[in-house]
Amino acid sequence: MENDIKLKLSFNIALVSGIFCVTVALLLLLNFMQMSKSKPLESKALTSLVNRLAQEPNSNELKQEIRDFDLLARKAYFNARWQVKTGGYLLLFGAIILALSLRVFTDLRSRIEEPVIKDDNEFFSRMMAQRWVLITGSALILLGLGASLASVDHLKRYSVDESMANLKTNDNQDKIEIIQVGPNPANVDTVKINVAKTGTNLQLSAPSKATTVRAIKVAFPGLNEIKANVPSFRGPLGNGVFFQKGTPVSWDAASGKNVIWKTPVSKKGYNSPVIWGDKLFLSGGDNKTREVSCYDRNNGKVLWKQPVDKIQGSPTAAPKVSEDTGFSASSLVTDGNKVYAIFATGDIICFDMEGNRIWARNLGVPDNHYGHASSLIMWKDKIFVQYDTNKSRKLMALKASSGQQVWETVRKGKISWASPILADINGKFQVVLSTDPMVAGYDTESGKELWSVDCMSGEVGPSPAFGSGLVFAANEYAKLVAIDPAKNAKVWESDEYMPEVASPVTANGLLFIATSYGVLACYDAKSGEKYWVKEDATGFYSSPVIVDNKLYTFNTAGKMKVFEVAKKEKILGEGNAAEKVTTTPVFKEGRMYLRTPNFIYCIGKK
């Protein structure tokens, strides 16, 4: 072949391959940019279908539709990836052809030339080299120093406390050995915790232990001890019924009538007191600080007050909460060995009865437009947290000893501000929750949903109540419902009087409802027959409670009225806190304890 023809051929090949490379590169770039922006599994259509599935979990058609859409989206995505990848290799191939043809072209064009006489100024060249090496060296040093200013050693921020005990899973910690076995033989039990149980909605925190079944010897307060104290919001089991005698029916804050003591509270909070033995616990807080306080319930003396701080993951900027919820709306829970508190920041903390911090952790800052308000409750060695946010709804069980998550059940439905209660159903205690759209019971050991009845709607604030074998739940603009959990069915329902905040309470076959517009209504618990209605000018936020066959009510103006738990309305006494009351009173050994915005009152017969 003639040299000129070779030259021409190689030039043409180089030209064609060059154009090919530029074209492929441009197409690749476009495709890559398009693919980078595309997130097929986050498309609006798919998200919409998945959300619909949450509403209709049993719809096989919807599932198939999602699968088809999902497959289509994935195919499109991977097809685009394949195009990019293949295009990349086409580009490489073209580049090699281009390089070789160019090389051949330049080789063919090369001629024997006169040797180049190098007249470089080596001195100048070395001067330049020194200058640029100095500049580069200095730049590297400045980069190193600059990096130290731009980076923060977050590891130093980590303080070794028990806040991370939630992540500990060593065996020593799992074998909980507690303490103070009570006189009641029922206090000691052997509980088999089957961590392996999984359900559709059940998630385990430690899959690596998913097959572990171990017997753990634990000690916990028996039912008698629980009934003798005020371990949680609305008393034993969170049911609004106190097992006490000789409680006062009249008092007056202004005159001091039957006021045994009153103590100012240092931090604002809408939680109600919890009591174990002689110790009364409260929490309070604002957007800057939070604290847990312990009082001697005999004299109101502050026994200890501990800050809630230095918790890993606690937000530096407090989340937004509404004024009437605050940062400390959730009541504490105690088992007589320790006391546990949760705040709107998502912080949960544990102190022993002497105020020593045992553990603390952050559950993730809740996205809650009013602020987290669900109170804690516990059974045996677990604390139950109804951790509802706008993003997710879940019931969590944490180990009382360490805060470590035992199980977590993701629930359907919407955010709720109600608190969980414990109910003895078919001889076994369950955690019962009320939320939109359902009232449901969960196994305390595994978190598995045992029954569920769709009957609620709206922003649910009132907690459920349990009595006469029935679960009662109500919410404003929804319904008052009596549910038989054994049959998983509604027994009766009413839409006449419904509470907004105050929870229903039941005893002796009667059910009481206190509404935010001032109506107190009494129903037959089993049939739903209405016995009497008492209207008040001021509404109720404080939940009515029953003690010693007496129904205690506080309206938001702080006026107390005590009724006989009977089919006919009978007022037994009255009281006046002389300030706003939104919390729920508690009772212990003939005395009533009430938190107002500014004080804690101890009311009893003088």
Next chain:
Amino acid sequence: MNKWIRISLIFTLLLYSLAGMSQKQRFPKPEFGTGYHQPTPVTPEPRALALEYTDVFVLLIVLSLASWIAIRRRSRKEMLWLSVFTLIYFGFYRDGCICAIGSIQNVALTIFEPGYAISITTLLFFLLPLGFTLYFGRTFCAGACPLGAIQDLLIVKPLSIPEWLRKTLGLLPYLYLTLAVLFAATGTDFIICRYDPFVGIFRMDAAFHMVVLGIAFLLMGMFVARPYCRFLCPYGVILNWMSRFSKWHLAITPAACIQCRLCSDSCPFDAIDFPTGEKEAKKRVWGVNRFLVYLLLIPAWILIGGFAGSKAHTWISKANSKVYLAELLITKPEVRNDEKNLDVQAFLSSGKSMEILVNEAKEIRRKFYLGSWIAGGFMGLVIGMTLLNQVIFRRKEDYQPNKGNCYSCARCISYCPVRN
């Protein structure tokens, strides 16, 4: 024509590898239960030991041949075909791994991590090229390195790089070597392998940006010969040191240089030293004064470099996955709820406590602190020595290869009219 058949053969091999590429795409795990069971991952069998020794044997043969061709045969054409073989065997057939360049990290890790034992084959891949370089110059670069071969074959019209720029860019391989050793010694990463621009091409499977990077290097290499070898290769730093002391190095002329200057423009890597000009020789007094200043400043460079390195250790150590994870969990604890964050979920399901993780991260950061002092000090020394070298004038009478920088590719030999 014979040449074209060989080139076609290479492209056929390339296309064959392309065909297998599409089969490697995997479909992600389905999102919810369909009865599909994700198969249990199976760890692939390690390469048979016999085959590993075969690799070492092939390397030994290639190194011997490259040295023989450079020193005795003095043939550019033979060296070219040897590098083609290297490209096919160590590049496309062995997927660019094992390679002497990456073995630096294995050696560093085995020195600093008692729990890690380097394999004998990896050690040999590290040592053999160094041994050959000590005797025959950088013949490894000429004929036995697949990374060098792929760049060398695509040189089209090499441009000469000014010395000041070469010296400045020449700091980069030292920096890369320093970081590679630091990251390997702390068990953080093997960055040489991770950011190898050509391994994706060899394997026909790489992240898009790595393919682009590889192609960019090749395109640049058409005009700036062997850009990776000259301005990035960390192994080249050690080879450069060794080659300066090589006993038998390639020479441009087999006899006395007749100073015809025909070879002066033959080296695409600017690795031929010219005879010292008279003007430069006269400026030696200036050089001595500055030599003393630079010599005295070397300890200062080491100290400042070490200090700057130590200050940067917090930032550098964030590249470590454990440090990163610990800091992420401390600063953003809500990521625990992010089911898409596989690192976090893997940690949570591991059963390891946060305290242990933080303590491990602190220990790694402590290692980085010490390592960054040494690394920074070393870079300070390199800068100081580079400056010092710029004021040392060595009288050269002939056109001769720079023993440190010359790749022994034998291009210059064919330009020399002296045959005996």
